[in-house]
Structure formats: C-alpha cells, structure tokens
Amino acid sequence: MSDIDRKIAKGAAWMVLFKLVDRGIGVVSTVVLARLLLPADFGLVAMAMTLIGALQLLVAFSFDVALIQNPDAGRDEFDTAWTFNVLFAAACGVVLALLAPMAAVFYNEPRLAAVIYSLAIGFVLQGFSNIGPVSFRREMRFDREFKFLLGKRMATCVTIPLAFYLHNYWALVIGQLTGTVLSVWLSYSVSDYRPRFSLRAKVDLFHKSKWLMVNNLFQFLNNRAGQFILGRYAGAQALGVYSIASEISSLPTTELVAPVNRAAFPGYAKAAGNLAALRASFLNVVSSIAMVALPAGVSILVVADLLVPAALGWKWQSAVPIIQILAIYGVIEAVQNNIGYVYLALGRTTLITWTAGLQFALLVSLLIPGILWFGVLGAAGAFLVTMILMIPVNQYLIARCLGLSALQFVRHVMRPLVASSVMGAVVLLLKDALQPRPVTLDYVMALLLCVAAGALVYAGSLYALWRWAGRPSGPEGYAFARLEDVLRKRGRVSSQPPGA
Incomplete structure (x- = not known):
C-alpha cells in the first residue's frame, strides 16, 4: 500500500468514525423528533431550507477545494476566501429577508415567513466561520478534523430538549440557529488561524472556482428539485x-x-x-x-x-x-x-x-x-x-x-x-x-x-x-488479514495453560 493510500485509509477511518457517531446522534434525534413533532413541522422547515439552499449557491464557490488543490495557497488565499464568505453571506441574509413574504405566498403557508427570518440570521452568522480548519484536510490531519466536526455536531443536540418543551416546528428552527452560533465559535477554538479582511487573491480564487460554482448549482438542483416541486404541489405533509x-x-x-x-x-x-x-x-x-x-x-x-x-x-x-x-x-x-x-x-x-x-x-x-x-x-x-x-x-x-x-x-x-x-x-x-x-x-x-x-x-x-x-x-x-491475525493471536493465548 502506497504512502498516499495509507493516509487516505487513515483519514477515511477518522471520517467514518465521525460519521458513525454523527449518524448515531442523527438517528436518535430523528427518532425522537419524529415522535414529538408532526410531518407538517418537518415539511415547513424543509420549505425554508429549500430557499436557503438556493441562496447558498451565491456563496458556494467551493473555495475550500481550491485551497486544498493549491499546495502554494497562503494567507492571501485563505483571507480572501474568508472575506468572500462573509460578504456573500451578509448579502444573502438580506435577500432572504426580502424573499420571506413572497415565499409564504408561493407555498400558501403564512408561518413560513417567520421561519425564514430566523434562519436568515443563522445564514449570516455562518459566513463568519473560521477558514483555518480547511488546513486540517489539506494537510490530511483528519484526527483534528474529527474533533472539529464532532464538536459541530454536538452543538445541534439542543434541538431535542427544545422539542420536548415546544412541541412544534420552532424547536427545529431555534435548534438549528443555536447550533450555528456554537459551530462558528468552535471554528475559532480548534484553529489558531485568525482571518483578516482581504481580497488580494480574488482573481486566482474565482478563476479556479467558477466551474465549481456552476457545478454546485446543478448539485443543488439535483438534490432539492424534488422537495421544491413536492412542497409546491403536494404540501407540507x-x-x-x-x-x-x-x-x-x-x-x-x-x-x-x-x-x-x-x-x-x-x-x-x-x-x-x-x-x-x-x-x-x-x-x-x-x-x-x-x-x-x-x-x-x-x-x-x-x-x-x-x-x-x-x-x-x-x-x-x-x-x-x-x-x-x-x-x-x-x-x-x-x-x-x-x-x-x-x-x-x-x-x-x-x-x-x-x-x-x-x-x-x-x-x-x-x-x-x-x-x-x-x-x-x-x-x-x-x-x-x-x-x-x-x-x-x-x-x-x-x-x-x-x-x-x-x-x-x-x-x-x-x-x-x-x-x-x-x-x-x-x-x-x-x-x-x-x-x-x-x-x-x-x-x-x-x-x-x-x-x-x-x-x-x-x-x-x-x-x-x-x-x-x-x-x-x-x-x-x-480487513480480513488483520482479523485473522487477531483471532490467531487470541487462539495462541487461550491455548496456553494458566501461568504459562
């Protein structure tokens, strides 16, 4: 196995471990929330997330991909990527607030406007997340990536106690907003990188990311088209x-x-x-x-x-x-x-x-x-x-x-x-x-x-x-060779008499 394959395998092990923990938490959350809330509650929030996901395309330049691909990327590139994230997130937050009443009319769902206003605040805050943790993946330090992602996931666990208390869709909204605030704080806690406002590398970053932005558009449409059309023609249920x-x-x-x-x-x-x-x-x-x-x-x-x-x-x-x-x-x-x-x-x-x-x-x-x-x-x-x-x-x-x-x-x-x-x-x-x-x-x-x-x-x-x-x-x-080795060693140990 080559050195790169070993690093990929090690990184995959850390990331799969995170996903197992993450989805374990997710399964418990989904089961609990599904029993506390109604299908229409999930549908209402999904309507809002469809609109938010569409606007996220305006900031989805995949700058992290460009930073990982470029081994020479330094502070100028990292700071420019962070600056763009902040500016675009703020602009999209304003657009979300303006579109909220129209979305409520489109879906014929008056409650939707207030949900979008609330989630727009989280959208803006998310743009201030530290760009420093991107270096964990770039340098294939997936143990640190694991800790960062796990911390972000734990921040979302506030939704369950909120659901027990509120018993409606606001538990999902407030839980997501609280999780966003905690994840932004965590991004600065796990990395000592401190971004600064800068646009020095704007030309190079845009050149490398323009096709990725178009791809993100299609990926969003592929993932969200079903929810958009279902929400319009079939309703929240x-x-x-x-x-x-x-x-x-x-x-x-x-x-x-x-x-x-x-x-x-x-x-x-x-x-x-x-x-x-x-x-x-x-x-x-x-x-x-x-x-x-x-x-x-x-x-x-x-x-x-x-x-x-x-x-x-x-x-x-x-x-x-x-x-x-x-x-x-x-x-x-x-x-x-x-x-x-x-x-x-x-x-x-x-x-x-x-x-x-x-x-x-x-x-x-x-x-x-x-x-x-x-x-x-x-x-x-x-x-x-x-x-x-x-x-x-x-x-x-x-x-x-x-x-x-x-x-x-x-x-x-x-x-x-x-x-x-x-x-x-x-x-x-x-x-x-x-x-x-x-x-x-x-x-x-x-x-x-x-x-x-x-x-x-x-x-x-x-x-x-x-x-x-x-x-x-x-x-x-x-996998099987390692398993055979473990079983063989245990077989040798168990076959020895006590005190041997």
Whole structure:
C-alpha cells in the first residue's frame, strides 16, 4: 500500500468514525423528533431550507477545494476566501429577508415567513466561520478534523430538549440557529488561524472556482428539485414524509460514504501527477465504499417495513415504499459519487459540471410528471431512474480519464454485491418466518434480529468469496488479514495453560 493510500485509509477511518457517531446522534434525534413533532413541522422547515439552499449557491464557490488543490495557497488565499464568505453571506441574509413574504405566498403557508427570518440570521452568522480548519484536510490531519466536526455536531443536540418543551416546528428552527452560533465559535477554538479582511487573491480564487460554482448549482438542483416541486404541489405533509424518508434511506449509504470521499480527495490531489497511482487509489476507495454502501443499502431495502414502525411510529407508514426506492438510489449514488473527486484532482472541473447538468435535465424530465401522476412515490422513482441512466455516462468518462476498463471497476465491487445479495435473501426469509404482531416492541425485536443475522451473513459471505478469489489485496484483504491475525493471536493465548 502506497504512502498516499495509507493516509487516505487513515483519514477515511477518522471520517467514518465521525460519521458513525454523527449518524448515531442523527438517528436518535430523528427518532425522537419524529415522535414529538408532526410531518407538517418537518415539511415547513424543509420549505425554508429549500430557499436557503438556493441562496447558498451565491456563496458556494467551493473555495475550500481550491485551497486544498493549491499546495502554494497562503494567507492571501485563505483571507480572501474568508472575506468572500462573509460578504456573500451578509448579502444573502438580506435577500432572504426580502424573499420571506413572497415565499409564504408561493407555498400558501403564512408561518413560513417567520421561519425564514430566523434562519436568515443563522445564514449570516455562518459566513463568519473560521477558514483555518480547511488546513486540517489539506494537510490530511483528519484526527483534528474529527474533533472539529464532532464538536459541530454536538452543538445541534439542543434541538431535542427544545422539542420536548415546544412541541412544534420552532424547536427545529431555534435548534438549528443555536447550533450555528456554537459551530462558528468552535471554528475559532480548534484553529489558531485568525482571518483578516482581504481580497488580494480574488482573481486566482474565482478563476479556479467558477466551474465549481456552476457545478454546485446543478448539485443543488439535483438534490432539492424534488422537495421544491413536492412542497409546491403536494404540501407540507407530503414534503415532510419525503424528507424523513430521504433522511432514513441515506443514513447508511451516501451519508456514511461521504467521509470516505472527504478523506480521499486530498490524497487524489497529491497523486494527480501519477496516473497509475491515482487509478490504484481510486479502485481501492471504490472497493471500500462498496463494502459499506452495498450491504447497508440492501439492509434498508429489506427491513424498511420493520424499521419505520419500530423507530418512527405507525403514523409514518406511508414512508416505507419511499425509503425502499431511495435506498436503491443511495447505493448507486454512493458507488458513483467518488468519481467526481477524481475529476477535481485532475483539474477536469468541466466534466463534473456537464455530468451534473445532464443529470438535472434527466431528473426534471422525469420528476414533474412523476409527482403529478404518482405524488411522493413518483418523486422517489424519478431520482432512482435518473441515477440508473447516469451509470453508463459516469463509467465511460472515468474510464477515459484513468485508462480504466469496465472489468477492473466491476471486479472491485462484485464480491460485496454478491455477499449483499445473499444477505438480503436470508433476511427476507427470516423476516417472513418471524411475522411480528402489530406491536412496536415486536417490530423492534424483529428488526434487531434481522440486522444481527444480516451482519453475520454478509461478513461470512464476503470472507468466503475473498478466500475463494485467492485472498486478493485491497480493503477486503487488509480487513480480513488483520482479523485473522487477531483471532490467531487470541487462539495462541487461550491455548496456553494458566501461568504459562
């Protein structure tokens, strides 16, 4: 394993650890909040976040990417990036306040204006976040990145006690605003860098970030188009169901894989001058992603009908088929999403923009009729079909960039795919045999049993396939070799007589 691959693996371990903790907190928060609040409460805040997300595009120049890519970036570049963030956030906060009444009329939701006013304050404050922590990723010091991100996540935990006290959507709004204030303070606590107002590097930063801004626009449209159209035509109730379904389905796939991508990009940037090294690193990362995303997505697919009553409650039953559709979507997206980071490392930002634009065009052509004809299910189906159609496009482009054959790519995901399929079949059989009563506790016990059985079947199947393939190197080989070493050492220790 090369030095870069080791750093990527170490960084990925820190980032996955953070995401496990983060999503653990997120799961608990979602479950508690879903039982305390109504779907319409989540839908109302989602309407506001759609507008805020649209305006965030005005400050989404991805300056952090440019700072990571450029090994010569110094104080001028860091200060300029921070200054732009402050100025654009302040401008967008004013625009948000002006648009709030019109948004309330558009959605026919009078309560929305006050929500937007409140969240606009947090938007402005977020712009003052310290730019210094970007250096943690740039220098691949992911242990410090872990502490920073974990601190930011803990700052959002104020939402739960607020929900117990308020029992309405203001718990979500005030909780997010409080979390923003604490995260800005934390950004200055973890880094001794103190930014200053400066625009000395404005030309260089804009030149490197212009295509990334267009890409961010398409990424936002791809992610938020469904919520925007659902909120307009189906109302807060339907949007709330979709938002929670999307949250649950993405927990073990795209959300868990995101930290791997976060750790991989700095390594790709360092290996960009060596195509063979970059290709090897990419395949190792894809294999690692497949090992996590495939079994996680299949698990959500097969146990969604147990998960929703057990975790969210019976009032969320309509979310089950949506979660199942989006679980498949999340698996495909997780495996494909890392490709964009290779383009960034190679400086091929136009490829990211054009593929995102094509994906948006396909999505819109499917999304509007899907929602009008089938409602929330149509929205989920449109996302899934779009992602399936993008597979050959993404594979063709990455093959051209890295000199990579389709067989090489498939070989690195085939064993996790087969093992996940075996796991899914076993869990389906077990679930049919259990047939729990319509009681929450029965569903909780059935869910835990299915998850435990699925984990054992997946691990055993993947290990058998790895041995059958001749114990190839890579993430599987590293994980299983370490496991065998641990078991071998414990076997030797346990076989010794007492006092030996």
